[in-house]
Amino acid sequence: MSRAASVVMKFGGTSVADAQAMTRVIDIVRSECKSQPAGGRSPVVVVSALSKVTDGLIRAAGLARAGDVEKSSALIGELLERHVGIARTLTTGDRADQLVNKLTTQFAELGGAVAAMASAKQVTPANHDLIVAAGELASSRIVAAAFEEQGLAATWVDAREVLVTDAEHMVAVPDMEATCRNANRIVAPIVARQQIPVLGGFIASTSDGVTTTLGRGGSDYSAAIFGACLEVVEIQIWTDVDGMLTADPRVVPAPQVVPHLSFGEASELAYFGAKVLHPATILPAVSKNIPVRILNSRQPSNPGTLITAEARRDGHLAALACKRDVTVIDITSTRMFMAFGFLRRLFEVFERFKTAVDVVTTSEVSVSVTVDDRRKLEQIVSALSEFAEVDCEPEMAIVSVVGDRLHDDPGVFARAINALDKIPLRLVSQAASRRTFTFVLRDAEVPEAMTRLHNAFFQQ
Numbered sequence: 164m165s166r167a168a169s170v171v172m173k174f175g176g177t178s179v180a181d182a183q184a185m186t187r188v189i190d191i192v193r194s195e196c197k198s199q200p201a202g203g204r205s206p207v208v209v210v211s212a213l214s215k216v217t218d219g220l221i222r223a224a225g226l227a228r229a230g231d232v233e234k235s236s237a238l239i240g241e242l243l244e245r246h247v248g249i250a251r252t253l254t255t256g257d258r259a260d261q262l263v264n265k266l267t268t269q270f271a272e273l274g275g276a277v278a279a280m281a282s283a284k285q286v287t288p289a290n291h292d293l294i295v296a297a298g299e300l301a302s303s304r305i306v307a308a309a310f311e312e313q314g315l316a317a318t319w320v321d322a323r324e325v326l327v328t329d330a331e332h333m334v335a336v337p338d339m340e341a342t343c344r345n346a347n348r349i350v351a352p353i354v355a356r357q358q359i360p361v362l363g364g365f366i367a368s369t370s371d372g373v374t375t376t377l378g379r380g381g382s383d384y385s386a387a388i389f390g391a392c393l394e395v396v397e398i399q400i401w402t403d404v405d406g407m408l409t410a411d412p413r414v415v416p417a418p419q420v421v422p423h424l425s426f427g428e429a430s431e432l433a434y435f436g437a438k439v440l441h442p443a444t445i446l447p448a449v450s451k452n453i454p455v456r457i458l459n460s461r462q463p464s465n466p467g468t469l470i471t472a473e474a475r476r477d478g479h480l481a482a483l484a485c486k487r488d489v490t491v492i493d494i495t496s497t498r499m500f501m502a503f504g505f506l507r508r509l510f511e512v513f514e515r516f517k518t519a520v521d522v523v524t525t526s527e528v529s530v531s532v533t534v535d536d537r538r539k540l541e542q543i544v545s546a547l548s549e550f551a552e553v554d555c556e557p558e559m560a561i562v563s564v565v566g567d568r569l570h571d572d573p574g575v576f577a578r579a580i581n582a583l584d585k586i587p588l589r590l591v592s593q594a595a596s597r598r599t600f601t602f603v604l605r606d607a608e609v610p611e612a613m614t615r616l617h618n619a620f621f622q623q
């Protein structure tokens with residue numbers, strides 16, 4: 164197969180947080196270019212917004228919705244200042260002036276739009292996406308200019324001209340066919356000229372050119388989409404940890420790096436809360452069988468985690484994951500007893516309100532599900548109440564044990580239950596993939612539950 168580019172390198176928010184971090188990115192990309200044979204293909208670089216910028220922009224949108232013209236404008240002004248400071252540190256002369264002009268114009272337009280939204284006290288989902296997209300637009304411009312300043316031939320690409328999605332704002336779904344056509348028309352020729360295309364992750368547009376975004380953490384997904392379209396040899400996710408760890412390091416002290424994961428394990432971990440990978444990242448990689456590697460931009464020589472189609476040979480569990488602050492909904496109906504169509508009716512409600520269900524368990528007369536997204540909870544409960552009794556329990560969490568070979572050893576489940584000991588378990592399930600055990604418990608018990616499971620499975 165002819166590969167249009169060598170690798171996609173995606174750098175997350177902390178990897179481009181400031182001028183120093185961006186300088187590390189330049190070194191990493193330069194050594195990737197040097198590792199290519201003469202005349203070899205350039206890498207494609209995808210960047211997130213600078214650390215915390217997306218949070219700031221979401222706050223600005225909130226202030227606009229509340230009608231606070233002054234505070235929302237001040238916040239946009241602060242964000243511009245931060246970007247300009249980094250731009251001036253990394254570039255000089257005309258290049259710096261041009262870059263600062265671009266950033267100033269971009270943020271002035273944004274400031275004007277946000278002020279208008281604040282006066283109208285209205286931020287539509289489309290406007291929300293327009294606001295948050297500013298982070299990736301600005302960071303990618305700075306990175307491209309900084310590459311040039313350091314002698315790396317780079318071309319900035321407006322990712323919205325490449326990545327096409329539907330109009331489901333804030334959680335837009337990519338149109339792979341249109342995106343691949345654009346990637347081959349716009350990005351591939353840049354690579355062929357041995358220049359480095361630099362694109363913002365997370366941002367996209369509809370076929371009518373309206374800005375959309377892929378959901379929080381979506382830059383990983385963008386990188387994998389571009390990688391699949393360009394049929395690269397590897398998709399690299401550069402972040403602030405050494406790879407996929409055996410548990411969330413914010414919950415369990417000293418988890419270890421997992422050197423190798425299968426695609427199935429990685430997607431399951433991402434789906435059940437391992438934030439280091441956006442849950443959809445693996446899908447495009449699987450479609451073209453492209454390995455994904457998670458690497459630490461602060462420790463670039465560390466081996467990281469390699470994710471491939473092959474199952475691990477060591478037979479160990481892969482890792483634990485936790486998805487915090489979910490809501491359990493219990494739906495009970497005595498009429499459900501031996502009734503056809505009850506589940507269809509029930510899930511139609513979730514479909515109607517576009518809310519994903521993560522864990523499902525059933526008993527004779529009741530069904531329990533967990534949901535992460537609470538935005539439509541009230542409407543869902545009222546729709547379900549038309550044919551069943553409904554109870555909601557907030558502040559719950561899903562703890563998962565993941566490994567391809569889980570089912571080979573019937574003792575694993577017993578060990579997990581033993582480790583969890585007297586921690587009350589609300590739901591327990593094993594999905595058809597047979598790769599995951601999930602336990603739903605109170606969110607407050609997560610640190611204890613995760614630490615005990617980690618001790619039982621990874622601390623021998």
Ligand code: ADP
Nearest residue numbers: 175176177402403406407408410411437438439
């Ligand atoms: P980036 O900005 O590079 O996309 P993220 O903050 O999205 O980085 O993801 C990296 C973070 O994911 C880590 O700093 C860590 O706190 C968190 N994380 C949660 N679970 C895991 C896990 N199993 N392995 C590694 N990191 C994890």
Ligand code: ASP
Nearest residue numbers: 211217365379380381382
């Ligand atoms: N900047 C976006 C976010 O914070 C996307 C990303 O970082 O992947 O969610």
Ligand code: MG
Nearest residue numbers: 175380438439
């Ligand atoms: Mg991320």
